[in-house]
Amino acid sequence: MSARKKKLINQPENILNEMLSGFTQAYSDIVKLTDNGLVVRAQPKAQGKVGLVIGNGSGHEPAMIGLIGEGLFDVNVAGEIFTAPGPERIVEGIKAADHGAGVLVCVSHHAGDLMNAEMALELCEMEDIDNVDMVILYDDISSAPKGSEPERRGTAGLFFVWKMLGAYAEQSGDLAATKAMAEKIRDNTRTLAMALTSCASPITREIMFEMPDDEMEIGMGVHGEMGMGRQKVVSADETIDLMLPPILEDLPFQSGDEVIVMLNNSGSMTLMELYILYNRVAQKLDEASIKVYKSWIGPYATTQEMAGFALSLCKVDDELKGLWDAPANGASVKQL
């Protein structure tokens, strides 16, 4: 009833290479795999536009390989399972993303990702690669209190940043303005996640954390990090009634605001459940006179087969709505 130890892989040490090979062959019209193991766009962006790079531990597919493509990111530096890539590889990613207008390294806030990105920027300075900057992104309200936002973790809500920032950088040659846009979207985004079950590491087949059969946890991080504590499982409506109010209070989102809503599937939730959960979200936002512009429901950033979801809201204005609706073509992000 919890983690799945049976996984269809070959040798654990080949997971990353075989996954990247399979992924880039399946979507060869969108992405390609470089000789040094980077996932890059099959159609590079125009010269004179800002490059976007992200490094991350694997195991969260389709994050982040699925957001490389036109109108999205330029380069993904995929690390081993739940392990950030090293600084030398991030520097290779920065070089591959350079289209003559600087490169922004986007960091989902976790200790390992931040440390390696900071070291990569130091290496760039030593190599006289200039016009490189980084932005630290976070959204999980359970990981630090209001007022301490920069201490929060990056979780599924960052997909709002990836999508809109990708659209922005497709048009912009201004690195500072691109970084400011990333910060604007980040500061408009809030997420709270929950989990019903644990999951198993594909390498060790060990269960990542224990979860009793009749309990759930609100505030779970994307690697099973502790949240706001355990409680007995409640209904779908009661779950949303526990999760939505703290999100609304945190920004705060207010009457008259317009938002994009995301229900991210952490792994083995059914869409049936997510649509039922969304039904309550829609009802409660309507009662609060908060208007939904668009919604995303599906697997965007997963934690293996963990059953759970993340609820994210992003407050949007006309500028962000335009970036949201802009064309995009990634394996996991297609926008008409």
Place this chain on the structure above:
Amino acid sequence: MSARKKKLINQPENILNEMLSGFTQAYSDIVKLTDNGLVVRAQPKAQGKVGLVIGNGSGHEPAMIGLIGEGLFDVNVAGEIFTAPGPERIVEGIKAADHGAGVLVCVSHHAGDLMNAEMALELCEMEDIDNVDMVILYDDISSAPKGSEPERRGTAGLFFVWKMLGAYAEQSGDLAATKAMAEKIRDNTRTLAMALTSCASPITREIMFEMPDDEMEIGMGVHGEMGMGRQKVVSADETIDLMLPPILEDLPFQSGDEVIVMLNNSGSMTLMELYILYNRVAQKLDEASIKVYKSWIGPYATTQEMAGFALSLCKVDDELKGLWDAPANGASVKQL
């Protein structure tokens, strides 16, 4: 390690209504829910074009609600969990899909779906609703031997039919030609599925079938129907080496053929595993000199949280490639 009895729902008797309400609110730019519980397109197709209807038991989301939209189907008649809708409701669906050029009722071959669709067509005859026809669709090679194709079950490979037939009917005013196109795509499609774990009914919370911790089953149907028998779990590459040859032999797919490949996630497979599996599919098709035109990897037709996947191939010519690439906008099928 198998089924998940904890599900985030409210009252079991409200699953269908709450799911359809949540789904149609989340994607209100694509679909709407009619007063009589049909999922229809927000932007109806042009007058004088053939209407496409499908009824099905729910619990397989995003199938089939996710394929209603422009360039796809017109009406979905969603039944209760794993239960085909009754004939009166299908007739309502036929009426809603009528744009003056006839309506094709598409039936994924299962006893209940077929019986209710046949009764719906009899009701149409009694009501003098003419220019309605049905097509029976199947793809699962494990459910009946070669030579007895019409006895086979409909499974995930029918998404090839849904996508391409939707594009065809968007342009066609000829019901007989539309039915012939459905049969052409069906006859070019073959599927074989496998499962690592069982799943639990969201209504009874009962486990649908038992599966030992060290075994897998090849040939599993979308409701856990028996396949070709159990065996010990093997590696990803070995799994593909068991599944791909019988698919290739069945059509047969031959050197020089061009195909679209689908790896459908039955529920709680990880994309990591599916990309690794795809890597072997690509290698073996290359060795057989069969060219991959495009690939789809993700959850298209699920069986709750069952861990497993279906491998489907569709042989394509220029006509089918054109239909594949045509614009589409459904919640689960977006094509640029």
